[in-house]
Amino acid sequence: MGLMALLLAAAIAVQVVRDRGWVPYEPPNPTLWVQSGPLMQRLSLSYANLMADVYWIRAVVYYGGVRRGGGGAKSYEGLYPLLNMVTSLDPHFRVAYRFGAIFLTEAYPQGPGRPDQAIQLLERGIEQDNGRWEYFHDIGFVYYWWLHDYPKAAEWFLKGAERPNAANWLKPLAATTLATGGQRDTARQLWTELLKSDMGFIHGQAEFRLKQLDAMDTISELTPVLQRFINREHRLPQSWQELAATEHLPQVPLDPTGVSFVFDSNTGRIDVSRKSTLWPLPIDAQTPAGLPQ
Amino acid sequence: MRQVVLVAGAVFRESVRDRVPYSMVLFAVVLMAASFLISQLTAGQDLKIIKDLGLAALSIFGMLIAVFLGIGLVSKEVERKSIFGLLAKPITRAQLVIGKYAGLVATLVINLAVMTAAFYAVLAFMNYSAPESVRAGWAAPALDPRLLVAVVLIVAEVAVVTAIALFFSTFSSPLLSAVLTLGLWVAGHFNADLRNFGEVVDSPVIAAVARGLYYVLPNLAPFDVKAEVVHGLPVAMRHVALTLLYAAVYSALLLTASVAIFRRRDFK
Numbered sequence: 292m293g294l295m296a297l298l299l300a301a302a303i304a305v306q307v308v309r310d311r312g313w314v315p316y317e318p319p320n321p322t323l324w325v326q327s328g329p330l331m332q333r334l335s336l337s338y339a340n341l342m343a344d345v346y347w348i349r350a351v352v353y354y355g356g357v358r359r360g361g362g363g364a365k366s367y368e369g370l371y372p373l374l375n376m377v378t379s380l381d382p383h384f385r386v387a388y389r390f391g392a393i394f395l396t397e398a399y400p401q402g403p404g405r406p407d408q409a410i411q412l413l414e415r416g417i418e419q420d421n422g423r424w425e426y427f428h429d430i431g432f433v434y435y436w437w438l439h440d441y442p443k444a445a446e447w448f449l450k451g452a453e454r455p456n457a458a459n460w461l462k463p464l465a466a467t468t469l470a471t472g473g474q475r476d477t478a479r480q481l482w483t484e485l486l487k488s489d490m491g492f493i494h495g496q497a498e499f500r501l502k503q504l505d506a507m508d509t510i511s512e513l514t515p516v517l518q519r520f521i522n523r524e525h526r527l528p529q530s531w532q533e534l535a536a537t538e539h540l541p542q543v544p545l546d547p548t549g550v551s552f553v554f555d556s557n558t559g560r561i562d563v564s565r566k567s568t569l570w571p572l573p574i575d576a577q578t579p580a581g582l583p584q
Numbered sequence: 585m586r587q588v589v590l591v592a593g594a595v596f597r598e599s600v601r602d603r604v605p606y607s608m609v610l611f612a613v614v615l616m617a618a619s620f621l622i623s624q625l626t627a628g629q630d631l632k633i634i635k636d637l638g639l640a641a642l643s644i645f646g647m648l649i650a651v652f653l654g655i656g657l658v659s660k661e662v663e664r665k666s667i668f669g670l671l672a673k674p675i676t677r678a679q680l681v682i683g684k685y686a687g688l689v690a691t692l693v694i695n696l697a698v699m700t701a702a703f704y705a706v707l708a709f710m711n712y713s714a715p716e717s718v719r720a721g722w723a724a725p726a727l728d729p730r731l732l733v734a735v736v737l738i739v740a741e742v743a744v745v746t747a748i749a750l751f752f753s754t755f756s757s758p759l760l761s762a763v764l765t766l767g768l769w770v771a772g773h774f775n776a777d778l779r780n781f782g783e784v785v786d787s788p789v790i791a792a793v794a795r796g797l798y799y800v801l802p803n804l805a806p807f808d809v810k811a812e813v814v815h816g817l818p819v820a821m822r823h824v825a826l827t828l829l830y831a832a833v834y835s836a837l838l839l840t841a842s843v844a845i846f847r848r849r850d851f852k
Contacts, residue, residue: 336773337808341640344633348622383815385723386629489721 323372328379335380343381350374350387354394358401367403370394371412378415385423388416390492392429396437398571406437427451428461431468435481441472460484479504502547503569510552510561513544517559527559587675591683592690599653599691608649609695612641613702631710631722632814638703639734639810646696646742647769653691654749655761657684658846678843685750685839689743696742700735707731724816733824734813740831741807745769747838748802754846772804802834 325331335342350373357365374391377384392409394402410433416426431447434440448465451457464481471477482504485497516538520528528534531543531551544552550567554560563569619634658681661667670680704727711719711726724730748768752761778798782791806827809819 333774336770337643337805337810338640340636340811340814344629344636347629348633381811383811383817384632386632489717491718491721 323369323376326372326376328376331376332380339380343377343384343387346373346377346380347384347387350377350391350394354402358397365400367405370403371405371408374412375415378412378419382419385416385420385425386490386492388413388426389429389490392433393492393496396433398437401571406433409433409437422454422456424451424454424457424461427454428458431465432481432485435468435472436478439473441468444472445469458484475504475507499569503563503572506546506552506563506567506569507572509544509546510563513552513561516540517554517561521559527554527556587679588683588686591675591680592687595657595684595687596690599688602653608645609698612645612699615641616699616703616706619706631707631714631726634706634710635731635814636810638706639731639738639814642696642699642703642735643738643741643810645699646692646738647745649695650688650692650742650746651749651762651765651769653688654746655753655758655765657688657750658753658842659756659758659761677846681750681754681843681846682839685747685835685842688746688750692742692746693739696735696739700732703731724814728813728816730813730816730819733819734810737807737809737824737827740828741804744802744804744807744831744835744838747835747842751838751842751845754842755849768802769804772802773808774805775801775803776805803830807831 325334331342332339350370353369353373354367357367357370374387374395377387377391381387392413395409395412396402396404396406398404410430413426413430413433416423420426427447428451431444431451434447435444438444445465445468448461448468452461452465464484467477467480479501482497482500485493486501488494488497517528517534520534520538524537528537534540535543546552546563546567546569548567548569550564550569552561553564554562563572616634616638619630619637622630622633658667661670671677675683707726714726719726745765749761749765752764756764775798778794778801781794782788785791785794806823809824811817812819
């Protein structure tokens with residue numbers, strides 16, 4: 292027993308020494324050796340669901356790894372093929388369609404910024420289960436938030452509202468989108484509904500986006516205050532403290548995560564700090580409609 | 585009948601003494617429990633993954649126990665020459681084969697029952713520890729009794745695989761029996777392709793042969809309803825009943841063939 296413990300300790304020590312001087316080769320983009328979903332389904336015999344789980348974990352780890360990865364250009368090239376494989380192996384894996392679409396739409400560098408692939412993935416979900424209103428809603432959402440195609444978004448919300456057991460707020464949302472698409476209040480309404488989601492990841496996304504909208508509201512309120520200071524002093528304030536003192540603000544403005552805002556010393560444009568988890572705001576905070584142009 | 589029960593009891597006792605099934609059951613239980621560790625990587629899909637992994641572990645380890653114990657049922661007796669002592673007793677060769685099959689199936693049922701209990705214990709813990717808001721998002725409840733439908737069909741599939749292993753065990757070596765059994769198990773999951781072969785080949789003869797093979801080879805794909813029960817989709821009771829009937833009839837066919845071959849064998 293003592294000898295075994297000694298040998299185990301020796302094996303661990305050798306491993307530690309070896310790991311200090313050896314970095315295993317990792318290709319810049321992991322290769323998906325089998326790209327065909329139907330072929331992988333055959334090869335999985337009666338364990339296609341389990342293989343789908345393995346590929347799902349790979350997709351989550353891949354996305355998280357690239358997103359959190361340090362400097363240099365980020366490539367999310369492998370994300371769609373992985374998600375495609377997951378949904379081929381388990382066509383009823385509804386979270387893979389919904390979360391996968393969120394991963395795919397995230398703007399670079401937080402994600403690949405591919406709303407087209409997100410729509411493609413969700414349409415595959417609809418092919419499998421035409422009755423699930425969430426897929427229609429999610430496509431409408433991609434058109435609304437990422438592509439700013441409000442008539443198309445309303446069309447998909449309406450299609451979703453026609454599905455059995457659809458949420459009763461989809462039809463009014465379609466009407467609002469058509470009438471006032473692009474306004475921050477409509478976006479807030481959309482995210483507030485998603486906040487009610489029983490899926491933790493979607494709930495978290497909604498919470499995050501609502502905080503971003505709150506930050507944008509604050510920026511909209513601060514912009515005329517800053518403008519007033521510039522008009523009077525013909526310069527930018529030295530700090531937020533100076534602005535707060537001269538413009539009688541109750542306190543130094545902070546974003547919803549508690550981080551100070553920043554302003555560009557040349558243009559005076561206010562934004563959330565890069566230190567804030569809310570950065571980058573998905574939409575141009577200072578455009579009147581509050582959405583990117 | 586009494587002789588069959590006696591042989592089955594002896595096989596069961598021998599299997600209990602054999603440590604291989606124990607280690608497999610233990611490994612499966614550890615695997616199910618370890619599925620908690622991966623929950624951080626699943627973006628909230630831990631319940632689905634635990635269910636998938638649990639059912640797959642039941643199926644894989646049940647199948648491995650069936651193959652590795654089944655292939656030695658008869659051939660081991662022949663290798664050890666203990667077959668002479670057995671045949672000298674007041675027992676027919678048919679009773680011996682059927683008794684051995686019944687004993688191994690009983691062992692498998694108990695092993696799978698233990699694994700199922702461990703599986704439900706993991707799910708119960710999951711159900712207990714998840715907040716109400718998370719539970720509301722599950723496609724099917726954690727302690728969904730429909731999972732038992734999949735378990736019952738896994739038991740039936742394993743019973744067919746045991747019959748296949750026993751069949752090969754009556755005339756070939758354990759190694760060859762293992763290869764042939766695993767081969768038939770794999771073929772059994774590709775069977776649906778043989779039925780549709782006519783749509784991709786021009787020759788009506790080949791299409792007819794493929795269709796014939798479809799009906800002759802064991803068709804194991806219908807035993808797999810794991811995906812349906814995990815997603816809470818309905819599984820028709822008619823399908824379950826007919827699949828169980830198929831398992832009974834096909835196992836009986838293999839046992840009859842095993843008895844026929846075993847009767848003709850000369851052990852001198």
